[in-house]
Amino acid sequence: MRWSKAFIPTKKEVPKETESVSHRLLLRAGLIKPLAAGIYTYLPLGWRVLKKIREIITKEMDRIGAQELLMPALTPSSIWKETGRWEEYGDEMFRLSDRKNSEMALAPTHEEIITTVIRDEIRSYRSLPQVWYQIQIKYRDEIRPRGAVLRARTFIMKDSYSFDRDRKGLDKSFSLHEEAYRRIFSLCGLTTTEVTAPIDIMGGSESKEFMIDSPSGEDRITVCPNCGLASNIEAISTLPSKANFKDGELEKIHTPVPGSVNEISRFLGLPPTQLMKSLLYMKDDKPIWIVIRGDYEINEEKLKREFEEIRIASEEEVKKLVGASIGYVSPIGSNYPVYADLSIKGIKGLVSGANEDDYHLKGINPERDMDIKDFVDIRIPEKGDLCPECHTELSWRNVIELGHIFKLGTKYSSSLGAFYLDENGKEKPIVMGSYGIGLERIMAAAIEQSHDERGIIWPKEITPYHLLILNLNASDSKGVALAEDLYRLLGKDYEVLYDDRKVRAGYKFNDADLIGIPLQIIIGSKGLEKGIIEIKNRKTGEAEEVPQKIAKEVVNRLWENL
């Protein structure tokens, strides 16, 4: 491709508030163009990258015996109502109606649709297993799109679905996908971390995410430096960091400051860890106590999972039921049931409210002083927490989720009636798995992982072009002749972008570094006289001076070694 004819709208400036590296570089290098919040056009250069990623994925999916198909993005509401996700998905589903006023949705995912395909067509154990996949645009009305394509409202997803006779079959399909995903990300030039993941709206049992480190990532994972246990923080029950205080007698102390953990801890000169937060909740309209160590916060989701219908008591309720203000209360001397977070277990010498305004109790020994009904895990993990397996302090990383694989089980096959007949003529629900990869996220992650202050440095596997020929002086006829020759010669084996524009050298160098083609072939008048060209490695910045005649051999060698 000649740059003079190509549409590559590079930019010197992008809005200053675009934060993430990939967001800025995707815009500056002319890979994407925003249409609306979270909706992007993929410009020619960006689309070339996505097509490369698509090819890699297709090849690896085919390798594990998956078959490609394509389902419609426009779907009737009836099918979502059968599984309950018409309601469950909420505002995140784009909804519309057709001319007859039938409700429709733009599919955010395709479990329902694919399950109807198999339920109508496959009735025998002899036809299983099956693995089907598609690469297609998904529609999700995200609460807050961000980081350009990192969380978009329309995005390209490879989604595959496995159909097996039993759990054992599912395990096989799942591990085939694990293998395929490992190969895909590695073939895209990326280093991923595999973590256990939460289950949430997809349903099912086991799930695993493929993550890549990035400060722009929205997800956080913990990795144990000792035993290697890796998990999304939403899917792990960590152990609280260690705390040990001197046991003592209960004693009332005057604390004439606001009753927040920070204020009390500063006033008493004690670490927040030594405080016990006492919170009054209403479960089924009856008060219960929840206590947690002062340096932790409650995870409302976990709380709901543990107690179902529960809400925090209002200020007035606390005053009425306990006789003191929020911040000065505790279960000690109160008869309501007490549930303690695991962070409270085994520690003594704590401080909490005295159930009297402006007073606290010190020397609290929870297991001595309170009638604890149960210990529960309801806190948000914090840095410093320990590995539940080997008790080592976990390390925390910010990551981008690139892929997610689920063992769904029979949730969708049962509710949609996808059954098969086994060897004994007995009807059984098909056991399913579902597996997804975000293509744009791979593109963005590659940029996040590989760039410098001058621009993108593409991994060779997904670079939009292999080689960039820079003819520095487009009006020097000797240089043009040489560039044209090389363009033809190298074009036989490589995808070549040829910068033939009549602009100054500096301009070309800057654009070249910005769009990040891994090898730059530089033709300038200086070298022409000596019969040499330069071949520069974008990543290392090293330039090799090469006699024109052996240019191709050197390119071959450098390309191999990239």
Added chain:
RNA sequence: CGGGGCGUAGCGCAGCCGGGUUAGCGCGCCUGGUUCGGGACCAGGAGGUCGGCGGUUCGAAUCCGCCCGCCCCGACCA
């Protein structure tokens, strides 16, 4: 949904507080010339419903109200 920022030429921004000629600047674009190995320079030129609607006023980019859109943080969610 809460908090913050923003919306003025294709892109990036100033002007707005204290309303008043023809709304500026940089980049980009067009024409001509000089330059030519890391985003050149000179001269000339094209390009604007100042996000929208309404109000105040002799007069609104500027003040007031409502709405729309974009970015960032959080909540939320995959």
